[in-house]
Amino acid sequence: MAERVTALAAEHYPAVELAFHPQCFLSSGHFAGSDADRAASFVEVANDASFDALWFGRGGYGSCRIAEEALGKLNGAAAAKTYLGYSDAGALLAGLYARGFQGVVHGPMPADIVRTGGEAAVLRALSYLSTGAADTLELSVASSGKVAAFNMMVFSQLIGTPLQPDLAGHVLMLEEVSEYMYRIDRSLFHITSNPAVRRVAGIRLGRCSAIPDNDPDFGQTEVEVVQHWCRKSGIPYLGRADIGHDASNKIVPFGGLRSA
Numbered sequence: 001m002a003e004r005v006t007a008l009a010a011e012h013y014p015a016v017e018l019a020f021h022p023q024c025f026l027s028s029g030h031f032a033g034s035d036a037d038r039a040a041s042f043v044e045v046a047n048d049a050s051f052d053a054l055w056f057g058r059g060g061y062g063s064c065r066i067a068e069e070a071l072g073k074l075n076g077a078a079a080a081k082t083y084l085g086y087s088d089a090g091a092l093l094a095g096l097y098a099r100g101f102q103g104v105v106h107g108p109m110p111a112d113i114v115r116t117g118g119e120a121a122v123l124r125a126l127s128y129l130s131t132g133a134a135d136t137l138e139l140s141v142a143s144s145g146k147v148a149a150f151n152m153m154v155f156s157q158l159i160g161t162p163l164q165p166d167l168a169g170h171v172l173m174l175e176e177v178s179e180y181m182y183r184i185d186r187s188l189f190h191i192t193s194n195p196a197v198r199r200v201a202g203i204r205l206g207r208c209s210a211i212p213d214n215d216p217d218f219g220q221t222e223v224e225v226v227q228h229w230c231r232k233s234g235i236p237y238l239g240r241a242d243i244g245h246d247a248s249n250k251i252v253p254f255g256g257l258r259s260a
Contacts, residue, residue: 002057005110005122013126020110021045024057031062039066042092046070049077053103053129058111059087059151067095067163074099084125085109086249090154091163097148097254098165104254106149106173106243107136117247128251138173138242138250140204142257149173149206149243149252156187159194165254168199171238173252174226175206177245181218184208185225192233202236207244 002020009018023041026033033041045054070092082103083096089109097104107128108121115121128136141147148167150158152174158164174191176184191197208222220228223240230237242250 001111001113004113008113008119008122009126012123013130016126016130018055019051020057030060032057032060035062035065038062039070042066042070043073043078046078046081046083047073047075049080051081053082053084055125055129056083056085056089056092056109058109059085059089061088063088063091064157064163067091071095071099082129084129086149086243087151087245088154090150091158093254094150094155094158094165095163098163102255102258105251106254107251108247108249112247112249115247121247121249124251136251137257138252140171140238140241141252144171145201145256146170147173147252147256148254149175149241151245152176152184152187152191152208153179156190159190159197164196167197170200170255171202171204172197172200173204173206173241173243175241175244175249176208176222178210178212179208180212181214181220181222181225184211184222185218185220185229188226188229192229192235198233198235200235202238203230204238204241206241207246207248209244209246 006018009016021041023033023037028034084105084107086106093104108125112118112121124136127133146169148170205226227237
């Protein structure tokens with residue numbers, strides 16, 4: 001994956017220099033190295049002023065295990081960076097945003113190159129990182145004011161932890177993959193019941209893909225479920241968002257568009 005992404009970047013964005021940290025190629029059970037390895041590499045790159053961005057290699061589970069420790073070690077150089085990723089990397093994105101970091105972005109990662117149409121996803125991320133191109137953004141970002149985007153289950157698990165950001169006045173975009181409808185329903189109950197989340201400007205639903213069959217059928221679609229919990233909580237439902245665990249996943253800069 002690293003070789004393919006590097007070659008693609010060299011072809012289309014020759015001025016961009018990519019550096020894959022050695023930690024990306026470690027293995028420790030489910031993880032790319034131990035918690036200590038992963039925390040140390042994150043802090044090393046984040047605190048190095050020679051890097052303009054920290055691009056998460058993939059969204060594999062594990063960010064929540066290192067987030068508090070790593071975030072407490074960041075310096076001024078780290079605050080000036082762009083951080084791009086999604087899925088379980090949302091734990092670190094949330095913690096960064098909660099601490100006032102301005103360059104927090106939901107969007108494709110290098111590992112997306114193995115998806116069908118994945119080169120387009122990687123090129124979208126490279127375009128955003130190199131030029132901030134408007135055509136890489138989720139369409140509603142331009143008109144939504146403050147925004148944030150998360151995997152639904154990851155965001156649900158962040159609620160009530162030190163990583164939970166203040167999203168008052170934000171449009172919250174949520175996507176999901178490979179979860180039963182009853183778990184989507186349970187997660188949305190938890191999200192929309194939180195008093196802090198009820199201060200969002202509204203919720204947009206991204207794609208919920210690869211939903212396993214439920215026996216018996218759950219009887220409601222993901223749209224009907226999010227509409228149900230938005231009605232009960234008083235949170236406006238604002239329609240769909242063009243984000244998800246797929247090659248069409250669009251860019252969402254937390255906080256929305258900012259003047260140059």
